[in-house]
Amino acid sequence: MSALARLWRKPWIWSWIATFVVWFATIMVTGGASTLGLSQAALTFAAFSIIVGLGQMFVITLGPGNIDLSVPATMTLAGTVALKLMNVENGMILPGLLIAVLIGIAVGVGNYALIKALRIPPIIATLSMSFIVQSAAIWTNRGLRIKPPSFLADFTTSSTLGVPNVAIIALLISLFAWFLLERTIYGRWISAIGQSMPAAKMAGIPVDGSRFVTYVFCAVLASLAGYLLACFSGGAALNMGSEYLLMSIAVVVLGGTAVAGGDSNVPGIWGASLFMFLVVSMLNTYGLGAGIRLIMTGLIIISVIMLAGGRQPGAR
Amino acid sequence: DTSGKKIALSNNYAGNSWRQAMLTSWNKVTGEAVKAGVVAAADAFTTAENQATEQAAQIQNMILQGYDAIVLNAASPTALNGAVKEACDAGITVVSFDGIVTEPCAWRIAVDFKEMGRSEVEYLSKKLPQGGNLLEIRGLAGVFVDDEISAGIHEGVKQFPQFKIVGSVHGDWAQDVAQKAVAGILPSLPEIHGVVTQGGDGYGAAQAIAAAKRPMPVIIMGNREDELKWWKEQKDAIGYETMSVSIAPGVSTLAFWVAQQILDGKEVKKDLVVPFLRIDQDNLEQNLANTQAGGVANVEYSQEDAIKVIEAAK
Amino acid sequence: MRLRISADAIRLTIPALSLTILLAAVFWLQPRAMSYIGLNLLFNLAVPIALATIAQMLIMSVNDLDLSMGTFVSFVACVTATFLRDAPLIGALVLAGLVMAYAALGIVIHLRNLPSIVVSLGMSFVWAGLAVLLLPAPGGQAPDWVRALMTMKPPLAPMAIVASIVIAILAHLIVMRSSLGVLIRGVGGNQRSVERAGWSVLAARAAAYGLAGIFAVLAGIALVGLTTSADANIALRYTLLSIAGVILGGGEFIGGRVSPVGAVIGALTLTLAGSFLSFLRISPDWQIGAQGAILIIVLALRLLLNRIEAREKGR
Amino acid sequence: MTGDTLKAMIEVADAKVSFGAVKALDGVRLAIWPGECVGLVGHNGAGKSTIVSVINGGLTPNEGTVSGDGEVIARYGINTARSRGVRCVFQELSLCPNLTIIENTRILHRHLGGFGWRKRAKQVIERSLDAVFPGHGIESDSSVGELTIAERQMVEIAMAFSDAGIAPRLVILDEPTSSLDASLAEQMLAYVRRFVAAGGSVIFISHILHEILITADRIVVMKDGRIVAERPSADWTEHSLVEAMGSVVKGEAHRRTLRDLAAAPVVIEQGGRGIPFRAKRGEIVGLAGLAGHGQTRMLMRLHAAASSDWLPRRNSAVTFVAGDRRLNGVFELWSILKNFSIASLGDLAKRGVVKAEAEAERGAEWKRRIDIRTQDLANRVLSLSGGNQQKVLFARALATRAPVVLMDDPMRGVDVGTKQEVYEIIREQAAAGRTFVWYSTEMEEVCLCDRVYVFREGAIAAELAGDAVTEQNILAASFEGAAA
Ligand SMILES: Nc1ncnc2c1ncn2[C@@H]1O[C@H](COP(=O)(O)OP(=O)(O)OP(=O)(O)O)[C@@H](O)[C@H]1O
Ligand SMILES: Nc1ncnc2c1ncn2[C@@H]1O[C@H](COP(=O)(O)OP(=O)(O)OP(=O)(O)O)[C@@H](O)[C@H]1O
Ligand SMILES: [Mg+2]
Numbered sequence A: 001m002s003a004l005a006r007l008w009r010k011p012w013i014w015s016w017i018a019t020f021v022v023w024f025a026t027i028m029v030t031g032g033a034s035t036l037g038l039s040q041a042a043l044t045f046a047a048f049s050i051i052v053g054l055g056q057m058f059v060i061t062l063g064p065g066n067i068d069l070s071v072p073a074t075m076t077l078a079g080t081v082a083l084k085l086m087n088v089e090n091g092m093i094l095p096g097l098l099i100a101v102l103i104g105i106a107v108g109v110g111n112y113a114l115i116k117a118l119r120i121p122p123i124i125a126t127l128s129m130s131f132i133v134q135s136a137a138i139w140t141n142r143g144l145r146i147k148p149p150s151f152l153a154d155f156t157t158s159s160t161l162g163v164p165n166v167a168i169i170a171l172l173i174s175l176f177a178w179f180l181l182e183r184t185i186y187g188r189w190i191s192a193i194g195q196s197m198p199a200a201k202m203a204g205i206p207v208d209g210s211r212f213v214t215y216v217f218c219a220v221l222a223s224l225a226g227y228l229l230a231c232f233s234g235g236a237a238l239n240m241g242s243e244y245l246l247m248s249i250a251v252v253v254l255g256g257t258a259v260a261g262g263d264s265n266v267p268g269i270w271g272a273s274l275f276m277f278l279v280v281s282m283l284n285t286y287g288l289g290a291g292i293r294l295i296m297t298g299l300i301i302i303s304v305i306m307l308a309g310g311r312q313p314g315a316r
Numbered sequence B: 001d002t003s004g005k006k007i008a009l010s011n012n013y014a015g016n017s018w019r020q021a022m023l024t025s026w027n028k029v030t031g032e033a034v035k036a037g038v039v040a041a042a043d044a045f046t047t048a049e050n051q052a053t054e055q056a057a058q059i060q061n062m063i064l065q066g067y068d069a070i071v072l073n074a075a076s077p078t079a080l081n082g083a084v085k086e087a088c089d090a091g092i093t094v095v096s097f098d099g100i101v102t103e104p105c106a107w108r109i110a111v112d113f114k115e116m117g118r119s120e121v122e123y124l125s126k127k128l129p130q131g132g133n134l135l136e137i138r139g140l141a142g143v144f145v146d147d148e149i150s151a152g153i154h155e156g157v158k159q160f161p162q163f164k165i166v167g168s169v170h171g172d173w174a175q176d177v178a179q180k181a182v183a184g185i186l187p188s189l190p191e192i193h194g195v196v197t198q199g200g201d202g203y204g205a206a207q208a209i210a211a212a213k214r215p216m217p218v219i220i221m222g223n224r225e226d227e228l229k230w231w232k233e234q235k236d237a238i239g240y241e242t243m244s245v246s247i248a249p250g251v252s253t254l255a256f257w258v259a260q261q262i263l264d265g266k267e268v269k270k271d272l273v274v275p276f277l278r279i280d281q282d283n284l285e286q287n288l289a290n291t292q293a294g295g296v297a298n299v300e301y302s303q304e305d306a307i308k309v310i311e312a313a314k
Numbered sequence C: 001m002r003l004r005i006s007a008d009a010i011r012l013t014i015p016a017l018s019l020t021i022l023l024a025a026v027f028w029l030q031p032r033a034m035s036y037i038g039l040n041l042l043f044n045l046a047v048p049i050a051l052a053t054i055a056q057m058l059i060m061s062v063n064d065l066d067l068s069m070g071t072f073v074s075f076v077a078c079v080t081a082t083f084l085r086d087a088p089l090i091g092a093l094v095l096a097g098l099v100m101a102y103a104a105l106g107i108v109i110h111l112r113n114l115p116s117i118v119v120s121l122g123m124s125f126v127w128a129g130l131a132v133l134l135l136p137a138p139g140g141q142a143p144d145w146v147r148a149l150m151t152m153k154p155p156l157a158p159m160a161i162v163a164s165i166v167i168a169i170l171a172h173l174i175v176m177r178s179s180l181g182v183l184i185r186g187v188g189g190n191q192r193s194v195e196r197a198g199w200s201v202l203a204a205r206a207a208a209y210g211l212a213g214i215f216a217v218l219a220g221i222a223l224v225g226l227t228t229s230a231d232a233n234i235a236l237r238y239t240l241l242s243i244a245g246v247i248l249g250g251g252e253f254i255g256g257r258v259s260p261v262g263a264v265i266g267a268l269t270l271t272l273a274g275s276f277l278s279f280l281r282i283s284p285d286w287q288i289g290a291q292g293a294i295l296i297i298v299l300a301l302r303l304l305l306n307r308i309e310a311r312e313k314g315r
Numbered sequence D: 001m002t003g004d005t006l007k008a009m010i011e012v013a014d015a016k017v018s019f020g021a022v023k024a025l026d027g028v029r030l031a032i033w034p035g036e037c038v039g040l041v042g043h044n045g046a047g048k049s050t051i052v053s054v055i056n057g058g059l060t061p062n063e064g065t066v067s068g069d070g071e072v073i074a075r076y077g078i079n080t081a082r083s084r085g086v087r088c089v090f091q092e093l094s095l096c097p098n099l100t101i102i103e104n105t106r107i108l109h110r111h112l113g114g115f116g117w118r119k120r121a122k123q124v125i126e127r128s129l130d131a132v133f134p135g136h137g138i139e140s141d142s143s144v145g146e147l148t149i150a151e152r153q154m155v156e157i158a159m160a161f162s163d164a165g166i167a168p169r170l171v172i173l174d175e176p177t178s179s180l181d182a183s184l185a186e187q188m189l190a191y192v193r194r195f196v197a198a199g200g201s202v203i204f205i206s207h208i209l210h211e212i213l214i215t216a217d218r219i220v221v222m223k224d225g226r227i228v229a230e231r232p233s234a235d236w237t238e239h240s241l242v243e244a245m246g247s248v249v250k251g252e253a254h255r256r257t258l259r260d261l262a263a264a265p266v267v268i269e270q271g272g273r274g275i276p277f278r279a280k281r282g283e284i285v286g287l288a289g290l291a292g293h294g295q296t297r298m299l300m301r302l303h304a305a306a307s308s309d310w311l312p313r314r315n316s317a318v319t320f321v322a323g324d325r326r327l328n329g330v331f332e333l334w335s336i337l338k339n340f341s342i343a344s345l346g347d348l349a350k351r352g353v354v355k356a357e358a359e360a361e362r363g364a365e366w367k368r369r370i371d372i373r374t375q376d377l378a379n380r381v382l383s384l385s386g387g388n389q390q391k392v393l394f395a396r397a398l399a400t401r402a403p404v405v406l407m408d409d410p411m412r413g414v415d416v417g418t419k420q421e422v423y424e425i426i427r428e429q430a431a432a433g434r435t436f437v438w439y440s441t442e443m444e445e446v447c448l449c450d451r452v453y454v455f456r457e458g459a460i461a462a463e464l465a466g467d468a469v470t471e472q473n474i475l476a477a478s479f480e481g482a483a484a
């Protein structure tokens, strides 16, 4: 009884309920025949939103005003450069991964440098950075779709024991993120910073160091997602990240993370990512058009924030 | 004599392989033309984001820069009319292609997108005379080309009523988006016999269907190298048959020559039609060999080709 | 006479200076631009951006942020090119309704103490969906009077310049001179003192949002007047452009420090920066990056100037 | 001045206000008559600003009534107060810094609107500025953010006395002279006397006692939310005022036995204007003086100098106990345990991973030691009463290994019993070699210290040690120079 009540108060419960409802509504169309296929597809594609969403969640945890708009450009640059470097050779997989991660680190460092040294608000700093990163992506390979190495292509598109490999990777990263957030000092620090920066400072937390690491972490996750997505979809495209700008923010908010900072949770990202995929599938299955789909998405975001977010101290 | 004339290419988007091939063809053909002294300059400009407002500003800048002709691949058939009108009023020849504009003062080198969509269903009717279920992959919502091709496809289905569209998704002309959308709707669909597409999304669909371990339907391809390569592999392995159709990126060079002819004082009709580039089972290997890795199957046009097209229209 | 220049004046110098330098560079690269027609071509697409920037500025003056500006302007453009032309009365009603919707958003955000960023993010999906429903493919047509207005050829200065000046003056009068404007900026500056003087902060916020709605609607109408038709994605860039324009024009995210004249100058600067980059013939690959770089440079200049200002005050 | 034939301009009766557990007002009755200036004095937190908010209409008391001109006013609010001519200069800045002086005048006077309001507002504020501060040299079209602190205060005062249709009848001045120099203060006081002579009323709050003595007709002394004395000002002296304000109940808080610390090493020091600051091992150093004279800033500087914003420090040199819990103390979303352990995570973790049992154990130990009254440390910290929240902050700091503890008025809203417990812990820890730097607004606490620095105007003005640490000496040092 009390366990149920406690579950009910979890911030992520709303996104999971919504996910379940939509999932059920979709499989009912085929009388349940599509259960396995739909679940697998949802896990596969939610994986990418989960990875970028986790990074964005860490940044948003840092408190009001913190947001990373350079996620899509970082994904694109990491994907294109890594695939170009690997050049369809299986032997180059690790160097490719390494370069993707390095790109993430570079973007993260650049972001925080602009925020801290030039005191540019994060929203504008990461936006300016994303322009530069996007240009670099165009410049590197001019939109040619280079195929991923065959091993990576197979790996990202297949499943292990019925669970898509990318979902397994997302799960591992999520466990790591959960561990960071719930078990380590660093997790405590960023949550404290998000609740009150002055209080965090006075408690002896290295505020700048923690924020810096967080921006780098977000960019690295974005570049990892770009690397995986490029391999999964058979090559990097210059516009491949664009979908993930609003997506990364939406899954964080829908997942029950406080926009005012300090309070985040990993399960919510899963619920919200699955939901964002399934809601499109459901509306497609019911034959509804793009317009209705967009309107519903917007209304759902607003309803969730109204249900969960009103009247919090210091919100806005 | 057009040796003193300057021509500019206004391009709204460079974010995919088709556009990159188009720019490459432009550079190659016009570079030679400039070297040969046919025209004085042929510069290419691309907007940062795929937006009509930005392209309108770009056209206005070209007017200021004093170009004699603007070759235009437009972000919107109507939203650039204001800027195009201003260019015409400044005495500039405007030739639009691929993404054409409706402003009457401009020339249009059009691909019949409706016909392209219809022909896909027609091909399927020959391939699958008994008909079957179709999955439609559309482009980007709210864009002209998407609406046109889709209308053609629906016309085709009316013409060949043995087909039924059982699902329709937006793939935004991108492999990854198409893959995602198809994977999402596939589980709830009955068996699919054919997939009608708009180009750039066939490979994504094939991957999604393969991942779902469904029987592979006939997927109409869009001339991208990765699509052709996959088709070739399937053909060699199981004798897979389909066709591929798209507009050739080299049409930019045709537009260039048409603009040159107009500047030369030739009488040219405002509406010209180019055939789309179609690849079939028999000429697959040949086309694949001519296509750059990661690029798109292409045809480049010469001055003579352009004159032929102009004559044919008269 | 005092020698000390007011903070507002200093705040305007950087944007005005960057615009002047940019304009000089453009004239130097392309002397043809130095004419009636040239100026009009350079600036006429800045008119809707300037209107959207003013709208964003109004929201920012009460310490909020609107992430749905671009999709909203797109939707207004679609309404203008369809309803407003075919059934002017219904069109006008719809547009009035949209302004009310904006004011209502302000009320909801204030009453429930919601983060404006998330609410407007959600609204951006809603506006985009409505626009796609209304115009699944590009089309519609600008009402003739709108087209005539935007292509007018006034004597002396081209339409784009006249319109920019009119917008700047109008916005200045509303935001900087009128009682309502003072109240709105007061909410951004020190909400408590406004409350203590007996005003309703709720009404002030609703008014700020409503006014923003009016300017955003005007932006959509002006845009259609220039492009002659609309599509659902026509103004997506306006969200970020408008925020950047306000910041470039000397505005700040919090504290109610905004400058309508600066915002218009910021919008002109951003438009001109695009032309400047294309006249420079920067490789198209790096054109987007150059936009980012310009943004960073101007903002860094602002920091420098703030330091100088702070030092002056310290003395 | 007070005549029985006249009716009180405003009268507050039996007002009670509490913020959570803090009783800011505990049954106050205060009447203001036309043509008098009432001086209001009291220690920090005595409730002066709170009674001002009640009269001003900004705060509705939990109990009690407000009447104006002899009649009880049922729904007394900001707008009622303003229409009756009640004006207020608040202790903290209450102008909009982004607006010009004229625009701030417009915000203040709701009825000033209509075409050409700028001209009218300019006249209104300039007339008032010229009247209160002749020769002020302030341009009314400059924005408030550009003004110096003194200029802002001048504008606020002039704003309160300005007349734009509704004439001011009662002007409340809450520490208006805190940032004015002597001549400006004199100008203002002269104006107050003229205003009162013309039949207006003034409530004048200040910690600068001689100002009150020469200006007010009647002086009211507040203490702990109550009025403890009320006499015509002729009957007061500076000395008797200090005595009336001072803590009447000398608690059981007995001074610790004096120890000889001459040999102990200096563990923390800081230069700067005035007397340099230094503290020795095992010493309890008090920071005293009136609120807002630089004590908190000094603590922040000491903290910043010893901690890093970029790299974590394993052995932090200082730790901090916040007084302003809401702003820089508790993490509201967290449990009591997490709030407790945040500063000592380094000791409770292995390779960056927090050891949950160690954390719980340490939490339980301190819960017992400092008696945090809660069933479960996993409860949210906001479920604790204010005093218990403060205990958590103490436990947080004391559980670290830092040799120096900085305390920023940490006993706000803490009850007597808890205070005694905490004093005992501090004594114990100091004896074990910890250094405490303790800013307090409560005299009793300052008197517990080995040595006291008295602050005035941002710098250390006096140093008292040993037996010289007495309430009289500290008050004298705090008010010293105010007469200049
Ligand atoms: N908004 C509030 N929330 C909680 N407690 C409050 C609030 N305002 C005042 N208090 C508390 O009420 C008590 C009385 O405060 P008040 O501001 O009236 O004191 P004061 O006499 O004006 O002190 P000072 O001389 O420092 O200005 C203090 O203990 C204070 O902490
Ligand atoms: N919001 C709340 N949720 C749960 N328990 C609460 C809450 N507020 C108060 N309590 C409990 O009620 C009891 C009384 O609280 P109160 O604030 O009156 O304490 P207090 O006697 O004033 O203590 P102190 O003097 O330490 O401030 C406390 O034990 C506290 O744990
Ligand atoms: Mg209490």
Ligand SMILES: [Mg+2]
Binding pocket: D048, D049, D050, D091, D174
């Ligand atoms: Mg006070």
